[in-house]
Amino acid sequence: MNVVHLSNKTVLDFDIRVSIGSLALLKIRDIKILAKPTTIYLMVEEHCVFNCLYCAQARESKANFENLSRITWPKEKFGKVLESLITHRDKYKRICFQVVNGRNYFENLVSFLKAMKEVNLNVPVSVSIREYNEERIKQLFELGVERIGLPIDVVSKENFSKIRGGNYEETFNKIIAFGREFKGRITTHIIVGLLEMDEELINAMKDFFDNSVLVSLFAFTPIKGTPLEHFKTVPLERYRKMQFVRSLLFKKIPFKPIYKEGVLKEVEMDYKKEFIESLLNDLAIYTTQGCPNCNRPFYNEKPNGPMYNFPSLSTIENNIISSYVSQVVDGKVIFK
Numbered sequence: 504m505n506v507v508h509l510s511n512k513t514v515l516d517f518d519i520r521v522s523i524g525s526l527a528l529l530k531i532r533d534i535k536i537l538a539k540p541t542t543i544y545l546m547v548e549e550h551c552v553f554n555c556l557y558c559a560q561a562r563e564s565k566a567n568f569e570n571l572s573r574i575t576w577p578k579e580k581f582g583k584v585l586e587s588l589i590t591h592r593d594k595y596k597r598i599c600f601q602v603v604n605g606r607n608y609f610e611n612l613v614s615f616l617k618a619m620k621e622v623n624l625n626v627p628v629s630v631s632i633r634e635y636n637e638e639r640i641k642q643l644f645e646l647g648v649e650r651i652g653l654p655i656d657v658v659s660k661e662n663f664s665k666i667r668g669g670n671y672e673e674t675f676n677k678i679i680a681f682g683r684e685f686k687g688r689i690t691t692h693i694i695v696g697l698l699e700m701d702e703e704l705i706n707a708m709k710d711f712f713d714n715s716v717l718v719s720l721f722a723f724t725p726i727k728g729t730p731l732e733h734f735k736t737v738p739l740e741r742y743r744k745m746q747f748v749r750s751l752l753f754k755k756i757p758f759k760p761i762y763k764e765g766v767l768k769e770v771e772m773d774y775k776k777e778f779i780e781s782l783l784n785d786l787a788i789y790t791t792q793g794c795p796n797c798n799r800p801f802y803n804e805k806p807n808g809p810m811y812n813f814p815s816l817s818t819i820e821n822n823i824i825s826s827y828v829s830q831v832v833d834g835k836v837i838f839k
């Protein structure tokens with residue numbers, strides 16, 4: 504290896520986990536992938552100090568530590584990864600560090616970011632991290648990070664502390680405050696299917712968007728070896744409704760949700776049927792939505808489905824609208 508000249512060479516020997524699709528894209532592993540990632544996903548640290556019940560990396564998880572959600576993340580030397588990132592720079596559009604709060608997570612992340620800055624990859628970098636210290640958030644931006652993902656994950660107020668740990672209001676308010684302070688640079692992840700009602704999910708999404716926090720939706724994925732291993736998955740038609748509502752909030756299209764006992768039944772909008780249909784037919788809303796060019800292929804899905812977030816437009820099935828919409832009329836969408 505000789506392409507990388509860094510002031511701190513020791514970082515080249517650090518271990519880093521790389522998602523299997525990213526390894527294939529970077530030609531470090533010779534494996535066939537069904538959908539190419541458009542972002543390179545790197546995992547910093549392992550064995551989290553926190554204990555989210557759905558996470559393979561949680562403190563008490565018995566899941567395979569090579570995993571995060573459905574994806575395998577083999578370990579590689581950072582030097583090798585950095586070299587491939589330089590060689591294959593034309594193959595990806597973003598790099599995302601998924602930070603697990605292990606022992607040296609922040610120091611290691613800083614070392615990786617400094618190294619990347621030094622080689623000047625000229626690519627937007629995201630960091631997804633459970634970090635609420637303002638000085639540290641600022642430090643990450645100063646190190647060239649374009650966007651920071653502060654995942655709320657769970658939006659059921661009643662179940663937040665049980666499922667994720669910590670206090671919902673406190674966590675939510677911190678993310679909102681960072682959204683206001685660092686306008687257009689904060690993303691949050693919401694996992695659909697962790698005991699929240701539609702109404703709380705939609706209210707949370709609205710508050711995030713209203714405060715410049717970009718919402719990225721994922722579907723709960725049961726992972727073997729975690730306490731939620733046997734927990735039920737989200738019905739696909741419910742997930743589609745949430746993708747549609749997210750798109751309305753993202754596009755700033757006014758609407759009135761109609762609930763029955765917290766479940767979304769209809770959306771009222773002051774538009775003609777044709778325009779509402781065009782909103783439903785914007786197929787991009789069913790693809791992974793988060794930081795630009797993040798497609799996370801098969802993060803929530805088995806390759807044979809069901810597909811919650813499609814990794815590209817070409818993979819979207821034909822009957823997607825009829826799978827969750829019962830009727831569209833002037834001023835209204837009625838869901839199944």
Ligand code: SF4
Pocket residue numbers: 542597598599600629630631651652690692719792793794797798799
């Ligand atoms: S939306 Fe994608 S790129 Fe952005 S923080 Fe989340 S996983 Fe990373």
